[in-house]
Amino acid sequence: MPEPSARPVLLEARAITVRFGGLTAVDAVDARFASGELVGIIGPNGAGKTTFFNAISGVVAPSSGRLVASGRDLSGQAPHRYAAHGIARTFQTPRVFAAMSARRNIEFGLRFAGRRRRRWIFWGEEASVPWTLRSADGILALIGLGNVAELPAAALTPSQQRLLEIGMALATRPKLLLLDEVAAGLTEAEIEEMARLIRRMRDELDLTVIWIEHAVTTLLRHVERVIVLHQGRKIADGPPAEVVRNAEVIEAYLGDEMAEDDA
Amino acid sequence: MNERQLFVRDALVLFGLAGWALALPAYASEFVVSLALTCLMYVALSSSWALFCGTTRYLSLATSAFFGIGAYAGALALERLPWLAAIALGAGLATVVAVVMGAAVLHLRGTYFAVLTFGMTELIRHAITYFEKSVTGTVGRVLMVVPERDTIYLTVLALAVLAVATSIVVRRTRFGLALQGIGADEQRAQTLGVNTRLIKTAGFALTAAFAGAVGAAMSVRWTYIDPPTVFNPFIGFQTVLIALIGGALTLWGPLIAAIVFSVLAETLRLQAPQVYLMALGLLLILSVLYLPGGLASIRADTAKGWWRDIRALYEEKRYEWSGEKARDKRRERERRLA
Numbered sequence: 001m002p003e004p005s006a007r008p009v010l011l012e013a014r015a016i017t018v019r020f021g022g023l024t025a026v027d028a029v030d031a032r033f034a035s036g037e038l039v040g041i042i043g044p045n046g047a048g049k050t051t052f053f054n055a056i057s058g059v060v061a062p063s064s065g066r067l068v069a070s071g072r073d074l075s076g077q078a079p080h081r082y083a084a085h086g087i088a089r090t091f092q093t094p095r096v097f098a099a100m101s102a103r104r105n106i107e108f109g110l111r112f113a114g115r116r117r118r119r120w121i122f123w124g125e126e127a128s129v130p131w132t133l134r135s136a137d138g139i140l141a142l143i144g145l146g147n148v149a150e151l152p153a154a155a156l157t158p159s160q161q162r163l164l165e166i167g168m169a170l171a172t173r174p175k176l177l178l179l180d181e182v183a184a185g186l187t188e189a190e191i192e193e194m195a196r197l198i199r200r201m202r203d204e205l206d207l208t209v210i211w212i213e214h215a216v217t218t219l220l221r222h223v224e225r226v227i228v229l230h231q232g233r234k235i236a237d238g239p240p241a242e243v244v245r246n247a248e249v250i251e252a253y254l255g256d257e258m259a260e261d262d263a
Numbered sequence: 264m265n266e267r268q269l270f271v272r273d274a275l276v277l278f279g280l281a282g283w284a285l286a287l288p289a290y291a292s293e294f295v296v297s298l299a300l301t302c303l304m305y306v307a308l309s310s311s312w313a314l315f316c317g318t319t320r321y322l323s324l325a326t327s328a329f330f331g332i333g334a335y336a337g338a339l340a341l342e343r344l345p346w347l348a349a350i351a352l353g354a355g356l357a358t359v360v361a362v363v364m365g366a367a368v369l370h371l372r373g374t375y376f377a378v379l380t381f382g383m384t385e386l387i388r389h390a391i392t393y394f395e396k397s398v399t400g401t402v403g404r405v406l407m408v409v410p411e412r413d414t415i416y417l418t419v420l421a422l423a424v425l426a427v428a429t430s431i432v433v434r435r436t437r438f439g440l441a442l443q444g445i446g447a448d449e450q451r452a453q454t455l456g457v458n459t460r461l462i463k464t465a466g467f468a469l470t471a472a473f474a475g476a477v478g479a480a481m482s483v484r485w486t487y488i489d490p491p492t493v494f495n496p497f498i499g500f501q502t503v504l505i506a507l508i509g510g511a512l513t514l515w516g517p518l519i520a521a522i523v524f525s526v527l528a529e530t531l532r533l534q535a536p537q538v539y540l541m542a543l544g545l546l547l548i549l550s551v552l553y554l555p556g557g558l559a560s561i562r563a564d565t566a567k568g569w570w571r572d573i574r575a576l577y578e579e580k581r582y583e584w585s586g587e588k589a590r591d592k593r594r595e596r597e598r599r600l601a
Contacts, residue, residue, distance in 0.1 A: 057454060058454075059450060059453075059454065078453065078458070078459075078460065079450070079453040079454045080453050080454075080456050080457055080458045080459070082454070083453075083454055083455060083456035084456060088454070088455075089454055091451070095448050095450075095451045096451075097443075097444060097447040097448060097451070098447065099447065100443075100447070108440065108444060108452075108455055109455045109456065111437055111440060112437075112441070112452075112455050112456035112457050113455055113456025114456070115456075168451075168455060169455075171455070172455055172456055
């Protein structure tokens with residue numbers, strides 16, 4: 001694999017700012033996400049992680065700044081345009097369609113943003129879609145929900161719903177997958193499982209993954225690059241080993257956790 | 264049953280009902296035919312209402328606006344245009360108004376949407392009243408060219424069948440799936456690639472087109488129209504009530520409830536209009552409390568379930584009121600003390 005700097009940039013956020021009334025939730029954050037990366041975003045409570053995510057997935061229109069996806073300016077457009085350009089996201093609390101079966105939840109994405117006009121297997125647009133993402137069954141097998149496919153989504157356990165949420169995002173056949181706290185509330189073993197799934201998706205499906213997590217230690221073990229947000233500003237951006245040595249990061253975020261560990 | 268069998272069943276039921284309604288004027292009395300006409304009007308109105316407003320949960324009270332616009336357009340056009348063209352004009356005009364209105368209010372949800380659609384209905388009604396008074400100098404219009412009763416009946420029947428057929432088909436298309444997604448979680452549907460603004464506007468316009476066409480077809484029945492009659496907010500409310508009581512998410516709910524309603528209306532309204540309105544309110548409360556899925560969600564074991572609930576309540580009360588509960592409690596206390 002070429003060096004990260006040599007790979008094409010998939011999504012570029014230029015000075016993204018989001019204001020809610022007088023509060024600046026995200027303050028002029030710049031970020032570049034190259035194809036094939038696994039990036040983590042961390043930050044203390046209220047650092048603006050989710051707001052930043054909402055801004056780069058189109059759910060919230062940024063007050064200022066530009067968003068460029070593969071050279072195309074998407075700032076201020078509706079979320080379905082982002083989905084059409086291969087940016088898929090999950091939500092912090094699973095937002096599955098409760099009344100539909102798990103399979104239908106997956107098919108929903110396949111029939112909208114994941115729809116390709118030509119269905120040919122060997123040529124046309126469908127040929128560029130990884131094999132796993134061609135059918136609902138493939139996606140269900142990947143996220144490991146094949147045996148509950150016919151149950152209504154409301155009947156699934158919270159951790160299954162979280163997997164389904166990822167499956168729904170995958171069904172849009174994305175290039176960039178945004179995961180919002182997918183490991184929150186899971187047990188240690190489940191978190192490891194989730195991390196393995198995320199790495200696998202990145203490697204097998206040619207995805208770029210951006211992963212927000214509140215539990216820093218888990219995230220730092222698995223990502224290749226980490227962006228630290230604090231009070232809406234980006235204070236660090238680099239490999240986990242470097243970032244944990246950054247004085248500002250330690251003070252802003254890791255500091256209190258380490259202090260707790262010492263006590 | 265699989266998808267295909269369900270489709271065939273729905274289509275056959277619709278076909279049978281349409282055939283029966285078609286044969287009705289041949290043998291039934293004048294009264295029954297007029298009852299059936301009201302019934303068909305509400306079938307068309309509430310089926311098309313449920314198609315958009317039921318699945319997406321956008322509670323629109325603007326049905327009477329579209330109905331009135333259709334009625335006025337049809338009535339005025341009938342002097343110059345043939346019957347079907349007048350109906351099409353009514354539907355088209357209502358669609359245009361719905362697209363404009365939708366652009367203004369479809370980004371709102373819940374109460375705000377309901378109140379604003381109602382407000383816009385009133386606005387349109389008063390605007391037309393003002394226009395008639397100040398420009399044309401009339402309060403109402405007498406219709407000179409009126410088609411025969413059978414023509415009106417057939418047209419409204421065709422519209423009702425078309426409304427139910429549209430619901431049958433739309434449920435199975437991407438458009439229907441998008442509407443369902445918007446109803447379940449609009450933002451999620453958007454992030455999965457649904458152009459919600461377009462879909463909502465199209466759905467709203469479809470509902471309006473039906474209401475406009477029905478308005479155009481029904482206006483000629485009154486031979487005299489004025490804004491208070493055709494923009495009657497009660498038409499909009501009743502459409503919503505019928506859809507909700509029948510089950511706004513179901514296909515046959517609006518149809519079943521429309522039949523129940525028109526029979527109730529015709530039998531009660533003349534003798535006791537207050538009782539009719541009270542019956543409406545009571546039905547709505549009962550269906551919201553005990554049948555959230557509407558009349559169409561009644562199955563063979565629904566009544567059994569109610570019976571079980573009543574029996575359980577009765578057993579519990581008997582246990583309490585016979586003094587057995589108090590005795591049991593006292594025994595329990597004595598056992599603990601001993």
